[in-house]
Amino acid sequence: MSKRKKNNIYPLIFVFILTFTTASLLMGVQAWLSPRIKTNKKMEKLRSILTISGIDTDKINNSELEKIFNKTFSKTELKPGFWRYQRNSQNKTIAYIYPLQGKGLWGPVKGFLSTGPKKWKIKDLIITYQEETPGLGAEIATSSFYQKFRGKKITPKPDSSKIVLQVKKEGQTRNKNEVDGITGATQTSKRFNQLLTNSLKMIVEDRKELK
Amino acid sequence: MRFYTRLLKQTIWHENPIFHxxxxxxxxxxxxxNLKNGLIMSLAVIVISMATNVTVSMLKTFIPxxxxxxxxxxxxxxxxxxxxxxxxxxxYQMSKTLGPYVGLIITNCIILGRSEAFALRNRVLPSLVDGLGNGLGYAxxxxxxxxxxxxxxxxxxxxxxxxxxxxxxxRAILLAPGAFLLLGIFIWILRGIQLHHAKEAE
Structure with missing residues (x-):
């Protein structure tokens, strides 16, 4: 071993140079990629909103996506961080989109829910973020799960405040307003039901005011 | 060249990081x-283990x-x-499904193990091949x-x-016990083949 390495000050200098180099490298990479990552996140959000308002976004590229959004959608902040989006067509609103947000089993679950002109029925639903168990709870973010909510009644009658839509254990659903949960992911299903009920309460109140 | 193919074979087969x-x-x-996760994760480990091995090998005379x-x-x-x-x-979609697991490659013992056991003692090119072999062995x-x-x-x-x-x-196969079961079966089969080869060689 050389003299240099036995010196006490040498490791300090080495670590300083190493961290300085790696930190600069990472800062450079971040500066290069972060605009792209931000765009990805924003586009994913727009794509989700467009999809559940009834627009097929598969063949639309990002720049067109933003154009369509700006042209046909309006948004209102209901409370800090909670936005309602409306899809307008010929001066009429044809879809109302609300954010879904709450706790799952391991972390937050986020998504969007849309109602059509018929305000007591769900038009569509999408889950965009979850941290549930891969292969089990994480299935809530697959279309085969959230497509089950299409056309379900939120309240029994247009002006009622009673929420009838429920996520139940698979095989225990008894009526049309109940949706099968995920087998093997009872906790996620339960929490998702809670999250959905909370959001639906808010949505029902908001739609009452909207008329 | 023969040295490198032997090294590659050794890291992938005789000293495979997972089953050996x-x-x-x-x-x-x-x-x-699922298969896509496995594919991207394998790619990540191959690339990162090669890059780490090369860097450590280049810096080996300077590292206290x-x-x-x-x-x-x-x-x-x-x-x-x-x-x-x-x-x-x-x-972006892939990074969302893999979630925290890409970040957890930092704690993957293969990469730290190889840089410690191989790259610190060897020249750059063999270290690169060793990184590749171990990444492939993982995949x-x-x-x-x-x-x-x-x-x-x-x-x-x-x-x-x-x-x-x-x-x-x-569904149980998707849970941790299912993974252990399958991994156990694979290790059993591959080690069985290795033992068979060793006996034949004798």
Whole structure:
């Protein structure tokens, strides 16, 4: 071993140079990629909103996506961080989109829910973020799960405040307003039901005011 | 050239990180729920283990012995963060499904183990080959395990449904016990083949 390495000050200098180099490298990479990552996140959000308002976004590229959004959608902040989006067509609103947000089993679950002109029925639903168990709870973010909510009644009658839509254990659903949960992911299903009920309460109140 | 092919064969087969050295098993169990995850994760480990081995090998004369582990960790973490950012920028959907597991490559024992056991003592080119071999050795188990876990646990291959819809998939295979079971079976088969070869050679 050389003299240099036995010196006490040498490791300090080495670590300083190493961290300085790696930190600069990472800062450079971040500066290069972060605009792209931000765009990805924003586009994913727009794509989700467009999809559940009834627009097929598969063949639309990002720049067109933003154009369509700006042209046909309006948004209102209901409370800090909670936005309602409306899809307008010929001066009429044809879809109302609300954010879904709450706790799952391991972390937050986020998504969007849309109602059509018929305000007591769900038009569509999408889950965009979850941290549930891969292969089990994480299935809530697959279309085969959230497509089950299409056309379900939120309240029994247009002006009622009673929420009838429920996520139940698979095989225990008894009526049309109940949706099968995920087998093997009872906790996620339960929490998702809670999250959905909370959001639906808010949505029902908001739609009452909207008329 | 023969030296390198021998080295590659040795790292992939005779000293395979997973079924021989039992390294990197935690991530092998966690990300193998479907084939796509397994594929991207294998690619990540191959790239990062090569990059780390090369860097450590280049710096080996400068790294102070008493702080070599922390140095290796810093190098690994840097490459992992870069890979994660690249994935988020260019393959956003994939980065979402892999979630925290890409970041957890930092704690993958294969990469730290190889930089400690090989790259610190060898020249750059052999270190590169060693990194490649170990990454491939990892992929060699990750891919079949994720293939079978997805097929049996979800009834699909790379997201395409292949099993008939009325056949209930064995969800337990997607949980940790299922992963242990499959990994155990694979280790048993591969070690069996190795033993058979060794006996024949005698």
């Amino acid at each position: 050295q039992m390294l990197g098993i935690c991530s092998a169990l966690a990300v193998t729920t 012995r008493n702080i070599r582990l922390i140095t290796e960790m810093i190098i690994i973490a840097t490459f992992v963060i870069i890979f994660d950012q690249l994935l988020k920028a260019y393959y 060699m188990l990750l891919l079949p395990i994720s293939f079978f876990r997805e097929l049996l646990g979800a009834g699909s291959i790379a997201g395409h449904q292949v099993m008939p819809a009325n056949l209930e998939p064995a």
